[in-house]
Amino acid sequence: MPLSDKQIKAMEQKREKILQQAIILFAEQGYESTTIAKVAKASGVSFGSVFTYFENKDQLFYHAVTEPLNTVFKVDLLDFDPEAEDLLNEIKNMIDKHIRIFIEMRTYLQLVVQVIGQHTKFPEPFKELDEFSLEFIQKLILMITNAQRRGILEESEADLTAKAYLGFLLGIRLTFTDYAVSYIWEKLKIPAFQLLYPKR
Amino acid sequence: MPLSDKQIKAMEQKREKILQQAIILFAEQGYESTTIAKVAKASGVSFGSVFTYFENKDQLFYHAVTEPLNTVFKVDLLDFDPEAEDLLNEIKNMIDKHIRIFIEMRTYLQLVVQVIGQHTKFPEPFKELDEFSLEFIQKLILMITNAQRRGILEESEADLTAKAYLGFLLGIRLTFTDYAVSYIWEKLKIPAFQLLYPKR
Amino acid sequence: MPLSDKQIKAMEQKREKILQQAIILFAEQGYESTTIAKVAKASGVSFGSVFTYFENKDQLFYHAVTEPLNTVFKVDLLDFDPEAEDLLNEIKNMIDKHIRIFIEMRTYLQLVVQVIGQHTKFPEPFKELDEFSLEFIQKLILMITNAQRRGILEESEADLTAKAYLGFLLGIRLTFTDYAVSYIWEKLKIPAFQLLYPKR
Amino acid sequence: MPLSDKQIKAMEQKREKILQQAIILFAEQGYESTTIAKVAKASGVSFGSVFTYFENKDQLFYHAVTEPLNTVFKVDLLDFDPEAEDLLNEIKNMIDKHIRIFIEMRTYLQLVVQVIGQHTKFPEPFKELDEFSLEFIQKLILMITNAQRRGILEESEADLTAKAYLGFLLGIRLTFTDYAVSYIWEKLKIPAFQLLYPKR
DNA sequence: AATGAATGAGGATTCATTCAT
DNA sequence: CATGAATGAATCCTCATTCAT
Numbered sequence: 101m102p103l104s105d106k107q108i109k110a111m112e113q114k115r116e117k118i119l120q121q122a123i124i125l126f127a128e129q130g131y132e133s134t135t136i137a138k139v140a141k142a143s144g145v146s147f148g149s150v151f152t153y154f155e156n157k158d159q160l161f162y163h164a165v166t167e168p169l170n171t172v173f174k175v176d177l178l179d180f181d182p183e184a185e186d187l188l189n190e191i192k193n194m195i196d197k198h199i200r201i202f203i204e205m206r207t208y209l210q211l212v213v214q215v216i217g218q219h220t221k222f223p224e225p226f227k228e229l230d231e232f233s234l235e236f237i238q239k240l241i242l243m244i245t246n247a248q249r250r251g252i253l254e255e256s257e258a259d260l261t262a263k264a265y266l267g268f269l270l271g272i273r274l275t276f277t278d279y280a281v282s283y284i285w286e287k288l289k290i291p292a293f294q295l296l297y298p299k300r
Numbered sequence: 301m302p303l304s305d306k307q308i309k310a311m312e313q314k315r316e317k318i319l320q321q322a323i324i325l326f327a328e329q330g331y332e333s334t335t336i337a338k339v340a341k342a343s344g345v346s347f348g349s350v351f352t353y354f355e356n357k358d359q360l361f362y363h364a365v366t367e368p369l370n371t372v373f374k375v376d377l378l379d380f381d382p383e384a385e386d387l388l389n390e391i392k393n394m395i396d397k398h399i400r401i402f403i404e405m406r407t408y409l410q411l412v413v414q415v416i417g418q419h420t421k422f423p424e425p426f427k428e429l430d431e432f433s434l435e436f437i438q439k440l441i442l443m444i445t446n447a448q449r450r451g452i453l454e455e456s457e458a459d460l461t462a463k464a465y466l467g468f469l470l471g472i473r474l475t476f477t478d479y480a481v482s483y484i485w486e487k488l489k490i491p492a493f494q495l496l497y498p499k500r
Numbered sequence: 501m502p503l504s505d506k507q508i509k510a511m512e513q514k515r516e517k518i519l520q521q522a523i524i525l526f527a528e529q530g531y532e533s534t535t536i537a538k539v540a541k542a543s544g545v546s547f548g549s550v551f552t553y554f555e556n557k558d559q560l561f562y563h564a565v566t567e568p569l570n571t572v573f574k575v576d577l578l579d580f581d582p583e584a585e586d587l588l589n590e591i592k593n594m595i596d597k598h599i600r601i602f603i604e605m606r607t608y609l610q611l612v613v614q615v616i617g618q619h620t621k622f623p624e625p626f627k628e629l630d631e632f633s634l635e636f637i638q639k640l641i642l643m644i645t646n647a648q649r650r651g652i653l654e655e656s657e658a659d660l661t662a663k664a665y666l667g668f669l670l671g672i673r674l675t676f677t678d679y680a681v682s683y684i685w686e687k688l689k690i691p692a693f694q695l696l697y698p699k700r
Numbered sequence: 701m702p703l704s705d706k707q708i709k710a711m712e713q714k715r716e717k718i719l720q721q722a723i724i725l726f727a728e729q730g731y732e733s734t735t736i737a738k739v740a741k742a743s744g745v746s747f748g749s750v751f752t753y754f755e756n757k758d759q760l761f762y763h764a765v766t767e768p769l770n771t772v773f774k775v776d777l778l779d780f781d782p783e784a785e786d787l788l789n790e791i792k793n794m795i796d797k798h799i800r801i802f803i804e805m806r807t808y809l810q811l812v813v814q815v816i817g818q819h820t821k822f823p824e825p826f827k828e829l830d831e832f833s834l835e836f837i838q839k840l841i842l843m844i845t846n847a848q849r850r851g852i853l854e855e856s857e858a859d860l861t862a863k864a865y866l867g868f869l870l871g872i873r874l875t876f877t878d879y880a881v882s883y884i885w886e887k888l889k890i891p892a893f894q895l896l897y898p899k900r
Numbered sequence: 901a902a903t904g905a906a907t908g909a910g911g912a913t914t915c916a917t918t919c920a921t
Numbered sequence: 922c923a924t925g926a927a928t929g930a931a932t933c934c935t936c937a938t939t940c941a942t
Contacts, residue, residue: 111901130418132332135936146903147937157937213417216474217410218330233475257487263475264468264491271471274416275433275463287457291464294494304921311926335911346928347912357912504942511905530818532732535932546907547933557933610817616874617813618730633875657887663875664891668864671871674816675833675863687857691864694894711922735915746924747916757916 115153118143122164127210131161131222165215165225168208174232176201182243188252191243195292202269203285209273216270237262244296254297265295315353318343323364327410331361331422365415365425368408374432376401382443388452391443395492402469403485409473416470437462444496454497465495515553518543523564527610531561531622565615565625568608574632576601582643588652591643595692602669603685609673616670637662644696654697665695715753718743722764727810731761731822765815765825768808774832776801782843788852791843795892802869803885809873816870837862844896854897865895 121142125134136157140147154160177198184190202209212229219226240262247253268291276284321342325334336357340347354360377398384390402409412429419426440462447453468491476484521542525534536557540547554560577598584590602609612629619626640662647653668691676684721742725734736757740747754760777798784790802809812829819826840862847853868891876884 107901128418129421130330130332132330133421136938137936148903148940149901151938152901210417213413213474214330217413217417218328221329221333256490260484260487261491264472264488267471267473267475268464268468268491268495269471270474271467271469272464273467274413274470274474275467277416277419284460287460288464290456291461291468291495291497294497295468295491297491297494300500307921307926314926332911336913337911348915348928349926351913352926507905507942514905528818529821530730530732532730532932533821536934537932548907548935549905551934552905613813613817613874616877617810617817618728619877621729621733656890660884660887661891664868664872664888667871667873667875668868668891668895669871670874671867671869672864673867674813674870674874675867684860687860688864690856691861691868691895691897694897695868695891697891697894700900707922736917737915748919748924749922751917752922 111153114143114145114149118145118150118153119160119163119167122160123168123211124207126161126164127207127214130214136160161222162225165211165222166228168205169228169232173201173205173208174235177236178239180239180243182239182246187243187247187250191247191252191296192289192293194243195289198269199285199288199292202273206273209270213270213274233266237266240265247296251299254299256297261296265292268292268295311353314343314345314349318345318350318353319360319364319367322360323368323411324407326361326364327407327414330414331357336360361422362425365411365422366428368405369428369432373401373405373408374435377436378439380439380443382439382446387443387447387450391447391452391496392489392493394443395489398469399485399488399492402473406473409470413470413474433466437466440465447496451499454499456497461496465492468492468495511553514543514545514549518545518550518553519560519564519567522560523568523611524607526561526564527607527614530614536560561622562625565611565622566628568605569612569628569632573601573605573608574635577636578639580639580643582639582646587643587647587650591647591652591696592689592693594643595689598669599685599688599692602673606673609670613670613674633666637666640665647696651699654699656697661696665692668692668695711753714743714745714749718745718750718753719760719763719767722760723768723811724807726761726764727807727814730814736760761822762825765811765822766828768805769828769832773801773805773808774835777836778839780839780843782839782846787843787847787850791847791852791896792889792893794843795889798869799885799888799892802873806873809870813870813874833866837866840865847896851899854899856897861896865892868892868895 118139122134122139125138125142129138136150137147139160140150143150150160154163179197180194181190215222215225215229219230237259241258244253244256244258244261248255248258272285272288318339322334322339325338325342329338336350337347339360340350343350350360354363379397380394381390415422415425415429419430437459441458444453444456444458444461448455448458472485472488518539522534522539525538525542529538536550537547539560540550543550550560554563579597580594581590615622615625615629619630637659641658644653644656644658644661648655648658672685672688718739722734722739725738725742729738736750737747739760740750743750750760754763779797780794781790815822815825815829819830837859841858844853844856844858844861848855848858872885872888
């Protein structure tokens, strides 16, 4: 007897709820301190149900890290055009967008920082993050190179500059831990832009 | 009968050995995955001995975070003079030094990143780090303000710039995870300097 | 999906089994020497299951002391009528009953003796015992006072006599440790009665 | 090199101090909860020294139970004369003395109660207590029999009466736990005497 | 599919005891 | 003799996971 559409929908919602709560708990308490029981309670399901949707704790963690990455995070961070006509403006818009994303996804980024910081402990999820970061860097390099060629940015090693830019984004996430940060982040556009070594 | 000097020395060395191994393990595997047994084995002592030198796992972690901070880290990071005659040179030397420290203390910084990233989980060690970061920022602000006044740096909100600089240092620690980084870091002086918004 | 009646029943029986074995072990070996593993083994369950039914060892001990108290012990010991018509007969029946209870509940009383003897170590269970003993004493005083008024007992401080009577019951539990005591206890009715200072 | 008298004396005092503190701690906290370290601290010596005077924890407990027994306790409790001229007076004096001892040696009796209450756990010290109790009972029987023959006490089974008397002494130790009991105990002479079934 | 009882591996910690100084 | 560092057995408890209902 196949499941009805309504049932499928309900199950998908339940899975999503579990995943969201898992992200929050993993981010705030770390992998070991986050128990399946806590996730279940926060999601309003029995802990047995968590195993219905995720094979085991490892898999739950893996999905907590990779699903937001592959849906929103990746899409939003890569949403800039290295070949844009008005490249200076495109760069400024990109910085604005990136900073906004890093504000909004604070919890998820806490999780990302853990995976990167202890990558030997989390090889599978780290691999996904690493691959994305390479892709991100590649696209940044493209943009930087173009901008240099067009005299918008000073000459520099684009690869290094791109990595420094990514490092900066992650770093400020650590430095401005839980301020009501929105207004501070607004100002962070300036150093972020400086990092790219703009012509004056 | 008090302990002989030789014994005291031996104990201090043993304590140091345990602490060093704890730092490595905590950094690489995190708090929970680092068992007292692992630390003991890595240090070549019985697990019971760990409790001779550290009250409990919590305390061991606390000391793993704070002792390097209060000995080398703090001293080295604060070793610059905001009132120096040749301030431009002082700033460049500072950046050079800071970057070198962040290279050399990779493992320790992995630990720092964890504490900051999950500060609600580690309130006591975080407090120490936070206090130091405030002190560090204060001194940076002083230097930046002086440099702006003397026309070495462009005008900017010194507080924000200082925090961005610290964020950058932490962030590149995450981005350049385990490269043989020395030669890359050499180049990182440039973006680090740009971040401070130098006059051209 | 709620548990079936059969399951609930099975669980109640398991809990009871654990509690009974815990009482025996605590009584014979004391609190610390009674390990959760021993209780589990004696009950035929895994040690993990003990924690399914009792929060921790402390709670298990607490319930081992208080549950028999509140079910059989309390009820049986208080089952006499201080206002009975034929008070002399009522007193003799009471003594008979009390002594029989103290015979039958030997193991439980071993446990009670420990809690009283080391009451600073077991404040919560002791509180329960102490409250019951006050209630018991109160009712005894009532009976003794009535009996004195009706000329069945000689004058004496009822409060003291009541406590002496309770002390006697506990004391013989210690003195006649593990005899096949039934026939001896039969004879103990005489001194128990004398303690109440009967008119001759 | 033989020890000087002064040294020997100092050592004896140290041993005594350790034993006294051990009695207190064993009585109040029980066997397992009393650690060698606690005893050492209370005695003002290093825990290593405890092992200089007592082979191990078991032996320390054994001596804590038996030494007071064989010095003061035994002597004082047996200090009555079953063949005394004025036997009624002798009995009353005996009761008075016994009760006084049970007041004064409260802590030690807490320990005794533990050993009796968990005698399977403490076979060696229990053996000593049991032997003494037999001796005590024997002497009591003698006195009771004589008193009955002389018409001071009513007829009863002397053996049972003697045990009831001992039980009573132990029992009130449990019932009147930590009152400022002296004045209450004074009054306890009456029921204690009644227990022996005196002629009126 | 959902529930939660049962299990036992694993880990922190305590503490008696040994033994070098 | 006195001291206390070192050791590891033993214990409580947590928690992922399995599986019967």
